[in-house]
Amino acid sequence: MSGGVHPGVDRRALVRAHDVVVRGVLPDSPLSVGNGRFAATVDVTGLQTFPQLHPLPDAGGGPAGTMLGTLAEWAWHSDPNPRGFRTADAERVLDTPHGPATYVDMTRGADGRSADGLTAAEAWLRANPHRFDLFRAGFTVDGRPARPHELYDAEQRLDLWAGTLTSRVDLAGRLLEVTTTAHPDVDALAVRVRGDLRGIGVRLTFGAASTSWNLARDDSRPQAHSSVLRRTAGGHVVERRLDATSYRVDVRTDGDVHGAGAHAVDVLPRGAGLDLVLVPGLGEPSAVPGVERCLADSGAHWAAFWERGAVVDVTGSRDPRAPELQRRLVLSQFTTALHSAGTLPPAETGLVVNSWRGRSHLEMHWWHAAHFPLWGRADLLERSLGWYERVLPRAQRTARRQGLPGARWPKQVTPEGEETPSDIGPFLLWQQPHPIHLAELVRRSAAGTPREAEVLRRWAPLVAETARFAAALPVPGPDGRLHLGPPLVPAQESWADVRESASDPAFELAQWRWSLRTAAAWSRRLGAEPDPAWERVADRLAAPRVRDGLLAALDRDEPTRRTDHPSMLCASGVVPATGLVDPAVVRATLHDVLADWDWASAWGWDFPAIAMAAARAGEPNLAVDALLSPVAKNRYLPSGHNHQTPVLPLYLPGNGGLLAAVALMAGGWDGDGGRHAPGFPADGSWTVRAQGLVRSP
Structure with missing residues (x-):
């Protein structure tokens, strides 16, 4: 639990102060019950x-x-499927460092395709x-x-x-x-x-x-x-x-x-x-x-x-932005519990409207639900974490089709775990470590209690199968290090056009090292020796590329593209410090991103991601600035929803990311030096009262 706990927070009064009151019609901000x-x-x-x-x-x-x-x-x-289309009808074999591998690909503009560039099979599978x-x-x-x-x-x-x-x-x-x-x-x-x-x-x-x-x-x-x-x-x-x-x-x-x-x-x-x-x-x-x-x-x-969850109270702060942050914290807890706490990894728009036809996006699952155990409500995450157990055989088949052991987790899926044809999704990697990270947060929430052993036993098979694939994927290079090689698309999807030559994205390298070491620690906690490949691979991973003192998105002779997600900052923010990245480089990259990123192309979770990187880098003022950045994609409606665009009127990864970031900033993280609320400025402008937060890794 977080240090610096302050007694006496009136939870009911804090919550009820943010009851939503609507007078007249707010077109983009209707309210839900659920x-x-x-x-x-x-x-x-x-x-x-x-x-x-x-x-x-x-x-x-x-x-x-x-x-x-x-x-x-x-x-x-599902619409009628008279031609019996199956996922296999969208599979394509590509060359990889491990040999030929099968992906549920989608290549636009090829012969025999419709006006929108899709084959009949791809069109049906994407819609149903x-x-x-x-x-x-x-x-x-x-x-x-x-x-x-x-x-x-x-x-x-x-x-x-x-x-x-x-x-x-x-x-x-x-x-x-x-x-x-x-x-x-x-x-x-x-x-x-x-x-x-x-x-x-x-x-x-x-x-x-x-x-x-x-x-x-x-x-x-x-x-x-x-x-x-x-x-x-x-x-x-x-x-x-x-x-x-x-x-x-x-x-x-x-x-x-x-x-x-x-x-x-x-x-x-x-x-x-x-x-x-x-x-x-x-x-x-x-x-x-x-x-x-x-x-x-x-x-x-x-x-x-x-009453049972954590509470963060910043209402005594001098910073004039504190009331808005408090409103967002309260309403984000409500809206994620209402829309992101089911037995499926949720859609980006929860149960309000469809996005991607209601499909789960597994790379977003961390952003939807990682905050639940950090705020003392691990059971709300475990509901959807169990989905991975149910679809594990499909993920194992995907790994085998690509010549590797373990389970490879897809990106955009049906409720049964079937992968959706895409020219991006099957090549993303950053959803792969999520089950390990999420399970570790559940364990930390139970640490020191009898339930910790139960959590370890329950989720150990999921952690192990996820780690088996992760350990087998990197390939040796002439430098003696292990590399994440093509085909891949990094979290910053604006690099999708170079998927067949992309390698070593900064965020994913850090994820790989941390998750493999975490999987090994799980085995030891259960009294078993871990698979020796897990730590061996973690130790031999290549470091992310640094160019002109800044963290590059990929290992490429090309400047960082300044659109979409600045995901290189997640290498020491969302993911704890792993030793792969110099803290001074992270700090310089943080300032560089904030200087002139294309914020119109960013997404709601980017702002809490930046806040976490800033907090770990010792820049608490920038952490708060990022959380409350006055740009369109970081706007929170009267309903509490994070608005993105007219066709994407709410975006729950923004709400969940906000809660995860504040859990880290107010509750602290391993190696933070023990200061109370280390992610908030210590100049007296912020007064943070926190109860029940679980310390972040």
Whole structure:
């Protein structure tokens, strides 16, 4: 745990001070309720009444969608596959230092390809499966959908301590109070409406699935799906079918339920109030809780979440940016628990909207979830860490196709671990050490307790298989050192065009050394001798290239490209110091990056990455400056989400990265000299009270 613990932080007051209050419509900042596996994103009415007021441009240039919807980590659909396309149909054999190796490649512009440069197999595999929107629920007025001009007044509050939204609206002259929440254990959306309900109802609507890069629903093809309402012993159910995908939505209410068209169901109140619980699922629900139970269980769940985790309080600081940092810290804890704490490595946009059709990006898993154990909530990471165990056989097959032992972890994957065809993803390396790093953070959170032995036993096979591949990949060079050779794409993807000659990216070299040594330490903690190759390879790795006193991105006779991620700084920031890089070189590189990087091309996690490098380099002022850099990709909306672009309206790796960086800056790291909050300036401008943080490696 962190040193310099300060007692007396009023957790409830600190959290509730950052309850989100919305007055009117904020188009890019709707709020969500959920449980990490399921979420509903709603507008200021507490439902999804006005999707057109929260537009989401289609990344492919088609009609716009909306940020409002209901998503679950289990809700996936595939278009019919009459030609039986398989991942093998996108495989390509390339020459590597280990001999011919198979990659799920995508080479644009070759003969026989479509206008967008993809073969039919590549196009189908990239689009399928895709996550889809389960339902939308919105208010009706006198039997038809409410209209935006009928929203006269609105105020909405997100109670972070209870996970509940309270919305007070004047809708068509009726004053309504709407309470919205999600159950913490059941995928259930609960809504309570009170007030003047004359002519007011709730309509559920259903759409087809979309293969768009970022849209989850397609309303232009009503013939592509079916919705059947029937009565059950406990209420009603809507049976849904989209091609081969079937699911159900159980409807429990004290109102009246009846069909309102091919893909719509109306729920009408019988009196001055309406309670409604909607439970989507793939099979019969074990139980459908009522609204009162959902509210009580949500309140207990979120109170326990805040009480058991770490806390960082900077509200006593003189720096005028402290209130904004505090807001981001509180809201990032909530939003990552809501969207990044399921059993799958999350999508970059969580359960709000799709990005990459809802696929997991494993290189982002660290940024989504590394903070959970550092903030005392390791169990929230272990949910998705277990996914690697489930898909381990696929990762082992990938390694064997490339002539190597162990498990090679892909980049962009389906829920079953199938790799997506890409001209970049299969050649990335920096996701490979993540399972070791994440498992080590879980172990550190349990260090010195009886659970540490349990953690070591549970994750040791995953650590070992990951390390086996990592140790086998580097190849000897004429200098007697071991090198990471082509084909590869570094974390700074702007080098993708040289993938067949790229070698020795700085960040990845440091990752390789640290993770292999960490894997060896795990074996010793279990009383076994590690594979001797692990430390031998770690010790023989080449050092990153240094040019003019600065850390180069790759070992190339070409200046560093100053776009995308400045990932060379992660070699001593995200990754602890390994001895591969001179601290003075890191410090000089830090100043060089900050001088003139192309920030418009950077991404939300780059700013906490820079902060971690600055903190370890002894530049705490620059660490804080990086976290709060006033550039577009580092903007945090009223909802707490890190906004990137109109088609990527939120980016959870930014939120998770912020929490990981502050855990390091406030909680310290191995070898920090023991100073309290070593990543914050010690000039009196910052007062940092921290409880429960786990020390970073």
